[in-house]
Amino acid sequence: MKIGIYGGSFNPIHRGHISVAKYALEKLNLDKLIIIPVGIPSHRENNLVNGKFRMEMCRLAFENMEKIEISDIEINNCGINYTYDTLMKIKKIYGQGEYFEIIGEDSGENFIKWKNYKEILKEAKVIVLRRKGYKKVIENKNMIYLPSPYFEISSTELRNYIKLNKNIKKYIPEKVEEFIRKYRLYEK
Numbered sequence: 001m002k003i004g005i006y007g008g009s010f011n012p013i014h015r016g017h018i019s020v021a022k023y024a025l026e027k028l029n030l031d032k033l034i035i036i037p038v039g040i041p042s043h044r045e046n047n048l049v050n051g052k053f054r055m056e057m058c059r060l061a062f063e064n065m066e067k068i069e070i071s072d073i074e075i076n077n078c079g080i081n082y083t084y085d086t087l088m089k090i091k092k093i094y095g096q097g098e099y100f101e102i103i104g105e106d107s108g109e110n111f112i113k114w115k116n117y118k119e120i121l122k123e124a125k126v127i128v129l130r131r132k133g134y135k136k137v138i139e140n141k142n143m144i145y146l147p148s149p150y151f152e153i154s155s156t157e158l159r160n161y162i163k164l165n166k167n168i169k170k171y172i173p174e175k176v177e178e179f180i181r182k183y184r185l186y187e188k
Contacts, residue, residue, distance in 0.1 A: 001097040004028060005090060007036040013052055013061045014158055014171050016151025020129060021038050023149055024102050034090060037185060039074040039081050049185050051075035055142040084116035086124055087160045099124035109137055162186040
């Protein structure tokens with residue numbers, strides 16, 4: 001099996017994340033893509049909304065999409081989450097196969113600072129999706145740089161739009177927007 005792993009804060013998930021997931025499934029010819037909302041991030045301040053909310057937003061965003069699975073493997077972990085540890089847990093669950101860790105080029109630029117980054121490259125192919133303004137830092141046969149669909153807004157900007165009560169319909173699936181409004185997420 002060819003299994004993709006796409007982790008992120010998804011705070012909130014938006015159409016850019018969805019297009020990256022679809023692109024990865026198609027471009028890498030994956031049998032399965034596992035979406036993993038981060039629990040406690042290792043590389044920055046934890047200012048994320050509750051993990052259960054982010055899990056549900058991911059479920060709503062990807063419902064009825066074949067080959068996509070939402071995992072709570074990091075949300076349910078009480079400690080800091082590191083990509084290497086999550087990758088090893090996923091490999092234990094799914095067994096033999098070809099694994100693809102999907103990251104943005106902003107993360108790729110800092111990849112050599114990641115815990116056990118050399119082991120990650122031995123255990124999986126790291127697919128780095130290109131973004132404007134970033135540079136390639138590592139040359140490795142298992143680090144593959146791909147052009148990616150560009151989305152004109154970030155989760156940070158969306159949180160600000162929500163605070164300002166701006167229209168977000170074109171950026172977020174309808175059910176996700178309804179969920180955000182129902183629980184008054186990102187209003188403060």
